[in-house]
Amino acid sequence: QKEVEQDPGPLSVPEGAIVSLNCTYSNSAFQYFMWYRQYSRKGPELLMYTYSSGNKEDGRFTAQVDKSSKYISLFIRDSQPSDSATYLCAMRGTSGSRLTFGEGTQLTVNP
Amino acid sequence: NAGVTQTPKFQVLKTGQSMTLQCAQDMNHNSMYWYRQDPGMGLRLIYYSASEGTTDKGEVPNGYNVSRLNKREFSLRLESAAPSQTSVYFCASRGQGDTEAFFGQGTRLTVV
Numbered sequence: 001q002k003e004v005e006q007d008p009g010p011l012s013v014p015e016g017a018i019v020s021l022n023c024t025y026s027n028s029a030f031q032y033f034m035w036y037r038q039y040s041r042k043g044p045e046l047l048m049y050t051y052s053s054g055n056k057e058d059g060r061f062t063a064q065v066d067k068s069s070k071y072i073s074l075f076i077r078d079s080q081p082s083d084s085a086t087y088l089c090a091m092r093g094t095s096g097s098r099l100t101f102g103e104g105t106q107l108t109v110n111p
Numbered sequence: 112n113a114g115v116t117q118t119p120k121f122q123v124l125k126t127g128q129s130m131t132l133q134c135a136q137d138m139n140h141n142s143m144y145w146y147r148q149d150p151g152m153g154l155r156l157i158y159y160s161a162s163e164g165t166t167d168k169g170e171v172p173n174g175y176n177v178s179r180l181n182k183r184e185f186s187l188r189l190e191s192a193a194p195s196q197t198s199v200y201f202c203a204s205r206g207q208g209d210t211e212a213f214f215g216q217g218t219r220l221t222v223v
Binding site: 006032043044045098099103104 | 144155156205215
């Protein structure tokens with residue numbers, strides 16, 4: 001079983017929709033939770049990160065972490081065609097430097 | 112500011128050939144990583160180096176070797192390439208205490 005599970009999609013939504021992306025994990029040692037965005041034929045770029053449980057908001061993006069359920073989410077409000085990309089969740093513990101990724105969810109926002 | 116630079120960007124190898132993928136970062140980061148990305152599998156860690164002089168196996172190390180040449184450079188070597196190693200390879204680096212890992216643009220490798 002993978003340490004991090006993520007629905008690969010693909011997910012297709014109309015412009016302006018609210019998008020919900022999710023990951024579950026099994027390793028209770030994970031403390032840092034991140035979302036990366038990857039455009040086609042590019043390397044991943046950090047979008048948001050959260051330490052431990054809670055919510056974090058940045059513009060149209062909200063990241064949520066529920067450590068009790070081992071579940072993290074990324075919400076995109078008022079989605080735009082420029083949000084079309086693959087979104088990867090990633091996480092690591094407080095010690096060491098291994099970063100574990102989910103499979104990635106391919107999102108298309110249609111104008 | 113170049114960030115993380117990978118060479119080459121594209122490569123085609125024949126089965127059994129060897130090659131080295133190069134990665135260099137100019138951000139004075141301690142940690143460097145090599146990942147491979149395959150459809151349906153996401154990013155999988157091959158090897159990482161937490162600091163200069165140390166390397167550790169990741170999730171899928173078989174068939175690969177690495178060298179942390181100095182703080183800037185972390186190379187990945189395929190001694191005898193196999194078709195199963197056809198993939199997109201990403202190098203990444205992260206500073207001590209930092210959350211964000213910075214990725215290179217990737218190397219698209221095809222083994223025929």
